[in-house]
Amino acid sequence: MDDREALSSWRAPKRTTRGGQPRYSDLAIETALTLGLVFGLRLRQTEGLLTSVLKLMGLDLAVPDHTTLSRRARTWRLADSRQGRSAPTKEPVHVLIDSTGLEVYGAGQWLEEKHGAKSRRSWRKLHLALDAESGEIIANVLTDQDGGDPSQVKPLLDRIGVPIGHFTADGAYDGIPTYVAVAKHSSDAAVIIPPRTNAVYRSNTGIESQRDRHVAAINTDGRMKWQAATGYGKRSLVETAIGRYKSIIGARLRARSFKAQQTEVAIGCAVLNRMLACARPKSVRSNAATA
Numbered sequence: 001m002d003d004r005e006a007l008s009s010w011r012a013p014k015r016t017t018r019g020g021q022p023r024y025s026d027l028a029i030e031t032a033l034t035l036g037l038v039f040g041l042r043l044r045q046t047e048g049l050l051t052s053v054l055k056l057m058g059l060d061l062a063v064p065d066h067t068t069l070s071r072r073a074r075t076w077r078l079a080d081s082r083q084g085r086s087a088p089t090k091e092p093v094h095v096l097i098d099s100t101g102l103e104v105y106g107a108g109q110w111l112e113e114k115h116g117a118k119s120r121r122s123w124r125k126l127h128l129a130l131d132a133e134s135g136e137i138i139a140n141v142l143t144d145q146d147g148g149d150p151s152q153v154k155p156l157l158d159r160i161g162v163p164i165g166h167f168t169a170d171g172a173y174d175g176i177p178t179y180v181a182v183a184k185h186s187s188d189a190a191v192i193i194p195p196r197t198n199a200v201y202r203s204n205t206g207i208e209s210q211r212d213r214h215v216a217a218i219n220t221d222g223r224m225k226w227q228a229a230t231g232y233g234k235r236s237l238v239e240t241a242i243g244r245y246k247s248i249i250g251a252r253l254r255a256r257s258f259k260a261q262q263t264e265v266a267i268g269c270a271v272l273n274r275m276l277a278c279a280r281p282k283s284v285r286s287n288a289a290t291a
Contacts, residue, residue: 003247007037010024010025010028011023011024012024012026013025014151023062023064023125024062024068028064029072029076030076031050031058031074032046032050032063032273033069033263034267034270035050036049036069037136037268038143042066042254044066045068046069046070046175047063047065048261050118070260072259074257074260074263077263080086088163090166091162091163091187092162092166092189093138093165094131094133094164094165094234095160095166095168096106096129096130096131096132096169096237096280097130097169097173097237097238098128098130098170098242099125099127099149099152100126100242100245101145102123102124102126102265103122103123103251103252103254104123104124104261105254109157122144123140123143123144124144124244124253125143125144126141126142126265127143127149127152127155127156128245128269129156129157129159130238132168132234132237135276135280136276137159137269137272138159139156139157139159139160140156140159140266142236142258142265144202149172149173150168150177151177153169153178153181154181156185156209157182157278160183160185164189165184165188167182167190168190168192168232168235169193171193171194171195173196174193174196174199174211179191186255190210190232191246192230192232194218194223194232195214200215201219214226214230214234245268245269245272248253249272259279
């Protein structure tokens with residue numbers, strides 16, 4: 001990219017409606033927020049790092065200040081073309097879903113660090129949908145700490161624009177709402193969710209027929225054989241993705257407002273997808289005899 005291309009992409013396009021003219025494009029804001037997120041920097045530090053990087057690259061570009069980054073993060077939305085995912089396919093995908101908690105750093109934590117005051121910690125819940133074949137995060141939803149897992153299945157599926165062949169989740173998602181949401185998205189999808197231990201087989205047909213088959217198989221062969229037969233073990237891939245998020249992006253949200261926190265997790269998921277596209281291990285089972 002030459003200087004003219006960089007300038008044209010960095011500056012915001014001319015506004016065609018009423019209101020003030022933005023100085024920086026969404027791409028410029030995204031670039032700054034991504035750098036800060038990857039390197040664990042506050043907004044002031046991000047501003048300084050980006051200034052140094054552009055200077056080393058010989059680009060005469062203005063850098064968004066920390067107040068602009070904070071304000072634009074509340075209204076920014078990640079474009080589909082920049083989510084770091086590979087080219088979409090029309091083939092049915094195997095979706096893995098899980099959730100995790102992210103701590104919110106607020107005034108209570110500041111008082112605890114400075115003065116040792118006890119405070120009640122607040123959390124957000126990050127719900128992820130993963131493509132089992134590529135390992136990419138294909139959908140994410142951020143809710144408050146009281147958001148139930150089954151209630152977020154439909155919002156996650158609404159963000160997946162391809163048919164689903166298999167849907168796998170843990171026992172927390174067991175129930176009619178999950179089966180209904182999956183059936184409305186992809187009627188032929190195989191739902192793989194372990195029924196709760198006290199689940200009872202029912203002879204009725206329809207939406208719950210898959211669950212009835214799972215209950216019958218577990219009662220006949222046991223839970224471990226059911227897991228092997230259905231491929232339930234692939235669910236560990238979404239747990240690995242959650243571990244990658246917390247080790248690379250962090251287990252604590254840096255943004256204060258909820259909309260900015262949604263932006264933060266969206267960029268974090270895009271960063272993980274880009275890292276996965278750059279390089280990923282390819283494991284092959286060896287058949288050679290060991291000494």
